[in-house]
Amino acid sequence: MSTNKNCIVRISRYKNALNRLKSLGFVKVFSSNLADATGTSSAQVRKDFSLFGITGNKRGGYNVDDLIEQMNQIFGKHLVHKVVIVGLGNIGKALLRYKGFEKESIKVAAAFDIDSSKFNDDSIVPVYPLEKLGEFIKENEIKLGVISVPDVAAQQVFEIMKKSGIKGVLNFAPISLNNESGVVINNINLEMELENLVYYVIAAEKS
Amino acid sequence: MSTNKNCIVRISRYKNALNRLKSLGFVKVFSSNLADATGTSSAQVRKDFSLFGITGNKRGGYNVDDLIEQMNQIFGKHLVHKVVIVGLGNIGKALLRYKGFEKESIKVAAAFDIDSSKFNDDSIVPVYPLEKLGEFIKENEIKLGVISVPDVAAQQVFEIMKKSGIKGVLNFAPISLNNESGVVINNINLEMELENLVYYVIAAEKS
DNA sequence: TAGATTGTTAATCGATTAACAATC
DNA sequence: TAGATTGTTAATCGATTAACAATC
Numbered sequence: 001m002s003t004n005k006n007c008i009v010r011i012s013r014y015k016n017a018l019n020r021l022k023s024l025g026f027v028k029v030f031s032s033n034l035a036d037a038t039g040t041s042s043a044q045v046r047k048d049f050s051l052f053g054i055t056g057n058k059r060g061g062y063n064v065d066d067l068i069e070q071m072n073q074i075f076g077k078h079l080v081h082k083v084v085i086v087g088l089g090n091i092g093k094a095l096l097r098y099k100g101f102e103k104e105s106i107k108v109a110a111a112f113d114i115d116s117s118k119f120n121d122d123s124i125v126p127v128y129p130l131e132k133l134g135e136f137i138k139e140n141e142i143k144l145g146v147i148s149v150p151d152v153a154a155q156q157v158f159e160i161m162k163k164s165g166i167k168g169v170l171n172f173a174p175i176s177l178n179n180e181s182g183v184v185i186n187n188i189n190l191e192m193e194l195e196n197l198v199y200y201v202i203a204a205e206k207s
Numbered sequence: 208m209s210t211n212k213n214c215i216v217r218i219s220r221y222k223n224a225l226n227r228l229k230s231l232g233f234v235k236v237f238s239s240n241l242a243d244a245t246g247t248s249s250a251q252v253r254k255d256f257s258l259f260g261i262t263g264n265k266r267g268g269y270n271v272d273d274l275i276e277q278m279n280q281i282f283g284k285h286l287v288h289k290v291v292i293v294g295l296g297n298i299g300k301a302l303l304r305y306k307g308f309e310k311e312s313i314k315v316a317a318a319f320d321i322d323s324s325k326f327n328d329d330s331i332v333p334v335y336p337l338e339k340l341g342e343f344i345k346e347n348e349i350k351l352g353v354i355s356v357p358d359v360a361a362q363q364v365f366e367i368m369k370k371s372g373i374k375g376v377l378n379f380a381p382i383s384l385n386n387e388s389g390v391v392i393n394n395i396n397l398e399m400e401l402e403n404l405v406y407y408v409i410a411a412e413k414s
Numbered sequence: 415t416a417g418a419t420t421g422t423t424a425a426t427c428g429a430t431t432a433a434c435a436a437t438c
Numbered sequence: 439t440a441g442a443t444t445g446t447t448a449a450t451c452g453a454t455t456a457a458c459a460a461t462c
Contacts, residue, residue, distance in 0.1 A: 060418095237444090265438050265443055267443080
């Protein structure tokens with residue numbers, strides 16, 4: 001099975017689309033329905049499904065509930081995944097309060113910062129000093145971390161996460177983290193996203 | 208010239224790396240230096256450069272300042288690019304206060320919401336009611352928009368933006384916007400990013 | 415049954431990598 | 439000059455698309 005990165009992103013999109021279709025009353029879907037809903041081709045949908053061993057009925061399409069269940073399995077939705085957020089600047093704070101994670105069975109277990117004025121043991125999501133990060137990750141067996149510190153601190157925070165057993169990192173710092181280990185890093189670079197748009201806007205104006 | 212999407216993302220990374228290298232005192236770089244700094248290959252760097260007509264010196268590599276200048280040109284850094292933010296939830300607010308855009312010559316011109324308690328004409332970045340969005344975009348010739356509203360409102364906001372002349376959209380709403388026009392949309396889906404990490408963490412545990 | 419859709423194989427397309435002549 | 443690096447062409451690799459037999 002050679003599932004590439006794009007394939008998994010598409011599976012995620014299919015899942016989102018399926019949940020919407022389900023709420024619209026769909027009981028079964030065809031590969032072309034999902035293709036339309038996610039902007040790809042029906043061949044691509046079937047190909048992706050076959051990579052994950054997801055099968056439907058010839059002539060009858062796919063059962064929506066079955067598909068959702070299988071995708072929930074793929075993304076481990078039957079378990080709650082705990083995440084730590086390091087760095088409570090604008091982005092970190094926003095993520096701390098973000099309501100969208102819950103429905104994806106993701107729980108922010110704690111946040112960390114170096115600024116003592118932000119510490120808070122009693123809030124729903126406790127905020128601890130950075131020094132406690134490694135210990136907390138180990139004790140609570142956290143596997144996911146968000147890095148939302150300034151870029152100069154990012155590599156250092158990453159090292160602590162890596163050493164303590166974090167397996168997946170969402171990095172908002174606008175630098176590429178040095179990573180020889182098996183830790184998976186997804187980068188979100190807001191400046192770069194807008195810069196990228198500017199490129200296309202300029203390109204469109206020229207033509 | 209067939210510049211693909213990945214190529215432009217890499218150019219953005221090269222630019223970032225170059226700025227860091229410059230601050231370290233680098234005057235010239237070789238394609239292999241940039242490859243190391245951005246995690247790609249030297250052949251890829253040279254290929255990307257050639258697509259943009261960027262040339263260096265055989266045997267002498269590339270001049271750092273020249274490269275930075277050419278990339279600033281590509282991304283229109285000599286102009287200030289105005290952006291509107293629609294939706295002042297957690298993410299919208301964070302972006303409104305985000306300091307990282309300035310150095311990329313991106314300026315948040317105004318924000319919009321439906322909640323009147325958020326309106327503010329006097330703040331550095333004014334906050335207006337959603338009804339004024341179209342008018343503001345047209346009058347100020349805004350080309351870039353950020354959508355950080357709940358998913359049910361996203362398509363509607365997008366339509367207003369499109370109609371008013373926005374050319375590039377950064378969309379945080381976890382839905383795929385219907386887009387037949389020439390507007391470029393970059394999607395950031397935080398749930399999906401974490402979900403994606405979960406997949407790899409689970410896959411790693413199994414093996 | 416006839417018609418439509420899946421699942422998979424083969425063909426195509428595009429992007430990355432390797433190789434190397436040009437040349438500083 | 440000899441050695442090293444660019445710029446580009448050709449080869450490889452991988453992902454997407456097309457096609458179609460199987461079958462419900």
